[in-house]
Structures are given as structure tokens and as C-alpha cells.
Amino acid sequence: MSKSLVIVESPAKARTISKFLGRNYVVKASQGNVRDLPRSQLGVDIENGYTPKYITIRGRGPILQELRKTQKQVDRVLLATDPDREGEAISWHLAQVLNLDPNEPIRIEFHEITKQAVQEALKHPRQVDQKRVDAQQARRVLDRLVGYKLSPLLWAKVRKGLSAGRVQSVAVRLICDREAEIEQFVPEEYWNITAHFLRKDGQKFQAQLRRKAGKKFEMKDEAAAKQVLVDLEKAEYIVTAVKSRQRQRKPAAPYTTSTLQQDASTRLGFGAQKTMLIAQQLYEGLELGSAGSVGLVTYIRTDSTRVAEQAQREAANLIKNLYGPEYVPKTPPVYKSRATAQGAHEAIRPTSVELLPDQVKEYLSRDQYRLYKLIWERFVASQMAPALFDVLSVDIEAKDYMFRATGSTLRFAGFTKALSNYTFTEEILPPLEEGEKLKCTKLEPEQHFTSPPPRYTEAMLVKTLEELGIGRPSTYATIIQTIQKRGYVVLEEKRFVPTELGQIVVSILTEHFPDIVDVEFTAQMEEKLDAIELDKANWIQVIDEFYQPFEESLQRAMGAIEEVELADEVTDEICENCGRNMVIKHGRFGPFLACPGFPECRNTKPLLEEIGVNCPNCGGKIVKRRSKRGRQFFGCANYPDCDFTSWAEPTGEKCPACGDILVKRQQKGETYVICNNKECKYRP
Numbered sequence: 001m002s003k004s005l006v007i008v009e010s011p012a013k014a015r016t017i018s019k020f021l022g023r024n025y026v027v028k029a030s031q032g033n034v035r036d037l038p039r040s041q042l043g044v045d046i047e048n049g050y051t052p053k054y055i056t057i058r059g060r061g062p063i064l065q066e067l068r069k070t071q072k073q074v075d076r077v078l079l080a081t082d083p084d085r086e087g088e089a090i091s092w093h094l095a096q097v098l099n100l101d102p103n104e105p106i107r108i109e110f111h112e113i114t115k116q117a118v119q120e121a122l123k124h125p126r127q128v129d130q131k132r133v134d135a136q137q138a139r140r141v142l143d144r145l146v147g148y149k150l151s152p153l154l155w156a157k158v159r160k161g162l163s164a165g166r167v168q169s170v171a172v173r174l175i176c177d178r179e180a181e182i183e184q185f186v187p188e189e190y191w192n193i194t195a196h197f198l199r200k201d202g203q204k205f206q207a208q209l210r211r212k213a214g215k216k217f218e219m220k221d222e223a224a225a226k227q228v229l230v231d232l233e234k235a236e237y238i239v240t241a242v243k244s245r246q247r248q249r250k251p252a253a254p255y256t257t258s259t260l261q262q263d264a265s266t267r268l269g270f271g272a273q274k275t276m277l278i279a280q281q282l283y284e285g286l287e288l289g290s291a292g293s294v295g296l297v298t299y300i301r302t303d304s305t306r307v308a309e310q311a312q313r314e315a316a317n318l319i320k321n322l323y324g325p326e327y328v329p330k331t332p333p334v335y336k337s338r339a340t341a342q343g344a345h346e347a348i349r350p351t352s353v354e355l356l357p358d359q360v361k362e363y364l365s366r367d368q369y370r371l372y373k374l375i376w377e378r379f380v381a382s383q384m385a386p387a388l389f390d391v392l393s394v395d396i397e398a399k400d401y402m403f404r405a406t407g408s409t410l411r412f413a414g415f416t417k418a419l420s421n422y423t424f425t426e427e428i429l430p431p432l433e434e435g436e437k438l439k440c441t442k443l444e445p446e447q448h449f450t451s452p453p454p455r456y457t458e459a460m461l462v463k464t465l466e467e468l469g470i471g472r473p474s475t476y477a478t479i480i481q482t483i484q485k486r487g488y489v490v491l492e493e494k495r496f497v498p499t500e501l502g503q504i505v506v507s508i509l510t511e512h513f514p515d516i517v518d519v520e521f522t523a524q525m526e527e528k529l530d531a532i533e534l535d536k537a538n539w540i541q542v543i544d545e546f547y548q549p550f551e552e553s554l555q556r557a558m559g560a561i562e563e564v565e566l567a568d569e570v571t572d573e574i575c576e577n578c579g580r581n582m583v584i585k586h587g588r589f590g591p592f593l594a595c596p597g598f599p600e601c602r603n604t605k606p607l608l609e610e611i612g613v614n615c616p617n618c619g620g621k622i623v624k625r626r627s628k629r630g631r632q633f634f635g636c637a638n639y640p641d642c643d644f645t646s647w648a649e650p651t652g653e654k655c656p657a658c659g660d661i662l663v664k665r666q667q668k669g670e671t672y673v674i675c676n677n678k679e680c681k682y683r684p
Contacts, residue, residue: 016285
């Protein structure tokens with residue numbers, strides 16, 4: 001019987017797949033791509049059809065030697081890289097270096113790492129999809145041309161070591177534009193009035209002022225609110241309408257890459273990079289005791305909400321057994337995907353819905369369990385019946401004014417039964433009747449001000465990029481990591497703030513390369529890459545249409561842009577080596593103190609911004625610091641002698657309940673104090 005070599009991307013995936021295949025299969029990992037453009041040069045021959053020059057990635061030589069050695073011992077080679085453009089390109093590169101014919105059936109594809117999926121894929125090998133490869137190659141060449149052509153301009157005009165990316169620059173612009181909106185925002189005052197009512201039987205409830213003389217009523221200042229109080233003095237309050245209706249709420253679609261990153265950010269506090277790292281582990285397979293290595297979720301880089309019929313049948317059976325037949329909808333739900341979604345892909349779901357989160361909990365790390373539970377619950381809920389609510393709306397009139405009270409009760413839990421994080425607070429109104437007179441015990445005016453648009457969180461930025469058609473599911477985490485690493489933005493209280501450097505770079509690009517940072521242009525480029533994959537566009541022509549005007553803009557900009565001076569901020573810190581006042585410099589991992597006497601004096605030290613709180617461990621000063629990924633945290637100034645750190649800002653006070661420290665946290669724009677001990681949850 002013939003023997004086959006199956007090449008996948010990661011060792012974890014290789015271990016999982018090896019378990020499904022017999023001794024006639026050898027499974028090896030390429031550990032990602034084996035070839036790429038060289039780092040030390042452009043690597044694209046512009047004069048000869050933008051031909052890329054590929055070289056073996058450093059460190060991949062021994063891997064290729066092992067693959068070639070194994071290749072000689074088998075009868076055929078099958079390429080089982082990921083089922084997306086990047087995976088297709090990796091298969092193409094492997095075919096090139098192993099002298100395989102990409103037009104032969106050497107490529108297999110599966111969207112979940114299960115025995116059934118892998119064995120089914122082995123029955124249907126195909127050719128390498130050259131159009132997918134071309135689309136990925138076009139993206140790589142475009143990004144290289146932009147990065148390697150723009151970066152020298154930024155080095156010459158702004159600062160050495162800078163770089164500009166085609167998609168990342170748009171993300172930075174979004175953050176800069178939002179910051180400008182916040183700075184230009186002028187708050188507007190408005191008032192609300194809440195009426196407190198008492199029925200004859202003693203029951204109390206509240207209603208909000210909504211209309212005057214049948215029209216929507218807004219109060220812009222205190223004088224308008226006071227006039228309402230004057231108008232309603234000694235007024236009679238009568239129930240004029242009681243409306244009861246049933247409201248249906250449908251479940252959300254199963255996760256795509258974008259929605260998983262958003263929910264993991266808001267519900268679990270995971271960054272996009274962390275989410276994808278853990279999701280990849282769940283996809284590739286984890287050891288589940290005697291069951292061995294098992295892939296727990298389907299492919300994690302997808303923009304499709306499609307669910308396989310078999311998975312829907314399994315989910316319906318589980319829902320019937322766990323919750324009851326009334327929770328199974330009459331027909332399986334179908335969710336609409338984006339127009340550009342890859343139809344062959346599925347949504348992210350458990351490979352087996354029968355593997356309940358608590359059944360595998362003991363084999364997973366805490367973060368793996370939390371993410372798997374999030375995916376499992378979302379998928380199961382997506383296959384359940386809608387939730388039903390009874391909604392009661394009551395209108396109460398007094399003179400020309402109308403107040404409205406609303407209440408709702410949960411009639412049927414539906415899909416919410418599967419969601420452990422779903423909370424519903426019932427707002428129950430007393431049984432009111434039309435014509436009933438009520439006693440108003442108090443009219444309570446409240447002053448408010450409109451708020452500026454919020455800064456982007458990771459979840460908000462991912463959602464915006466997806467809605468605008470910027471990037472693709474596999475790129476969001478990389479975009480976010482890159483713009484922080486380059487020092488263009490920083491995370492403050494889990495929200496992105498542009499640095500001065502980021503604003504300067506965006507300003508230069510906006511003026512001289514408007515297409516590079518134009519949202520619509522970048523989205524159109526994504527559509528052109530999709531068109532290449534669909535055989536509706538030629539990849540060389542797409543690049544040429546972009547590059548020719550870009551090169552002209554580059555030549556003009558080199559002469560037109562004046563050198564930007566980023567003045568160093570002088571501090572009161574004295575250099576102990578030469579006595580000069582040290583200045584703030586910006587490096588790869590954020591700001592630091594440096595002596596201005598460089599190169600004669602090379603003294604540097606970390607920039608420590610004190611917050612006025614002493615360390616609970618050693619009594620030293622607590623200072624703001626930044627992680628290697630740019631995230632702000634708080635640590636002791638005596639590090640490394642003292643290793644105290646906290647993501648949340650310490651208040652300097654101890655929790656009266658458990659003795660741990662109290663910290664500041666933010667939720668929906670409001671700051672509150674809470675115990676740092678998650679089990680305590682004390683809030684003053």
C-alpha cells in the first residue's frame with residue numbers, strides 16, 4: 001500500500017491529525033511559511049511585472065531538509081495548510097521548494113480538525129488554487145511596495161526607524177480622526193424629568209417626560225426644566241393609554257473572527273492577539289485525557305456565518321435533550337454573511353457540540369476554557385428558538401405633557417437559556433387601566449451633558465475595520481499589534497490614544513498620499529484582491545494601477561515635505577554622569593529618559609511617572625509603565641527588587657473586607673473603585 005506525507009503548518013496540528021491516520025501516513029509541520037520576501041531589500045522586480053524574489057525564511061532550512069528527506073521515503077505528498085488565501089500560498093511555496101506540480105491533486109482542505117473531516121478531505125485532493133495564491137501574492141507585494149518605499153521618506157523627514165503600512169496607516173488615521181473629534185467636541189446641556197407616581201393601593205413606579213402638545217419635547221437648560229415644574233404644579237395625572245405587546249428577540253449569529261475578537265475583548269478582557277493565539281490552540285488540538293489530542297473548534301479565520309447541516313442536526317438534538325423540545329426552532333436558523341464572505345468557510349463553532357465546556361474544563365487552561373465556553377454557548381444559542389418578552393407601555397398625561405413608563409417580563413427564555421453571561425432585569429409595572437388617576441409624589445429634574453464619541457477599544461476598532469471593509473479576518477490582530485509596536489498609538493484605560501508621532505505621520509500621509517490613508521480607497525483595494533481570487537482581475541494589473549500614481553506621489557513628496565523636528569521634552573531629572581537635564585526619548589517600547597549629551601554620554605533610564613501612591617509591598621513609589629505591546633500598567637519604582645504590578649491603577653487604600661488593595665476601574669466611561677481581589681468584589 002502506498003505511503004503519503006501530509007504537511008500541515010503547526011506541530012500541534014500534526015500531532016492531532018496523526019492520531020486520525022494510519023501508519024501509511026506521515027504527518028509533518030512546516031511551522032508556517034517557508035519562503036518570503038527578503039527583509040534587507042525590496043524583493044520585488046518592478047521592471048519585470050512586479051516579480052517577487054522569494055528566499056527561504058531564516059530557521060526554515062532544517063525543516064525543509066527534514067521534509068525533503070521524508071519526501072524520498074513516501075509515494076506522494078499532500079499539502080494540508082489552512083483553508084484560506086495565506087494557507088493556499090503556503091501550499092504553493094511548499095510545492096515550489098519540494099518540486100511538486102501544483103497542477104496535480106496535491107492539496108487537501110478541511111475546516112475542522114476531526115477524524116471525519118480529515119478522512120473526507122483525503123478522498124478529495126485538488127490542485128493548488130492559483131487564483132487564491134495570486135490574491136495573497138498581490139497583497140504581499142502591495143504591502144511591501146508601500147512599506148519599503150514610504151519608510152525611507154519617513155526616516156528622512158521625521159525619524160529614523162519609522163515604517164508605514166498600507167492597512168495599518170488607515171487604522172491609525174481612524175484613531176487620529178476620533179481624537180480630533182473628541183478635542184473639537186462641545187458638550188451640550190440637556191435635562192430629563194422623572195415623575196414618581198403612587199397608586200391608591202400603595203404601589204409605586206416611575207415614568208419619564210417624553211412629549212408636550214403631542215410632539216417630542218426636549219429641555220436644553222435649567223430654565224426649561226423649571227418651567228415644566230411650574231406648569232405641572234397642582235396638575236392632575238391620568239393614564240391615557242395602556243399598550244401590551246409581545247416582543248421577540250432572536251439569537252445572534254455564531255462567531256466570525258471579528259465578532260469573536262470583539263466579544264472576547266468585552267467579556268473576557270482578551271486582546272485580539274491573545275484571542276487568536278488561544279483560539280488557534282483550540283483549533284489545532286489539545287490533549288483530552290484518554291481521548292488524546294482533539295481539535296475543539298472549527299477554523300478560526302473566517303468571515304462566514306454558515307453552519308454545516310450535520311452540525312445543525314447535532315445542535316438541535318443536544319438542545320432538545322438539554323433544554324427541551326420547545327427550545328428547538330421549527331427550521332434551523334440561517335444567518336446572513338457579508339457579501340465578501342468566503343462561502344466555503346463556516347462560522348466558528350465547536351467541532352462536536354457534545355463536548356460541553358465543563359466536560360473538558362479539567363484539560364484546559366483557565367483562558368482556554370473561558371474562550372471555548374464563549375464559542376460553545378454562542379453557537380448553541382444561535383441554533384435555538386427566539387426569546388419572548390411581554391412589554392407593557394403606559395402613557396400618563398398632565399395638562400399638555402405626556403409621561404411614559406415601560407416594563408417588560410420574560411415570557412420564554414429561548415436562546416438565553418444557553419448563555420451563562422446573559423442577564424435580564426424584569427421591570428414590572430403595576431396593573432394600570434386607562435382613565436385611572438395617579439398621585440405624583442415628586443418631579444425629579446436631572447441635568448445631563450452630551451458626551452464626545454468614545455475612543456476606540458480593541459473591540460470597537462475591529463468592528464469598525466470590518467464594517468468599513470478594511471483588512472480581512474486574519475489581519476485584525478496583526479494590525480492592532482503593529483500600530484502599537486511602531487509607537488503610533490498607545491492603550492490608555494483599554495482605549496487607543498494616538499501619540500504625537502502617530503498624528504504627524506498621518507498628517508504627512510493624508511496630505512501627500514491621500515489614497516494610502518483613505519478608508520474608501522483601501523476598502524476598494526480589498527475588493528480588488530477578492531476579484532483576483534474570483535478570477536475577475538489580473539494581479540499584476542491591480543498592482544500596476546496602484547503603483548504608478550503612488551510612485552509619482554512619492555517623488556513629489558520627497559521634495560515637498562520639509563523635515564519635521566520632534567523636539568525632545570526636557571525633564572528635571574539630572575544625568576548622574578555629566579550633570580545635564582535628561583530628555584524624553586521615544587523607543588520601540590515607549591518613552592524613556594536619555595542624556596542629551598549623546599554620543600559623549602550614553603546614559604539612559606526608564607521614564608517613571610509617579611501616581612502619588614506607595615507600593616503595598618515595599619512602600620516605594622508606584623509608577624506608570626508600559627508593556628512590550630504598549631499596554632499601560634502600574635508597577636513599583638524599585639523593580640526588580642520589588643515585583644509589584646497591577647493592570648488597574650491602585651488607590652493607595654486597602655480593602656476593609658479582605659485587606660487586598662483597592663484599584664480604579666472603568667466601565668462605560670465611568671470610573672469606580674473596587675477590590676483587586678476578584679473573589680472579594682468589595683465596592684465602596
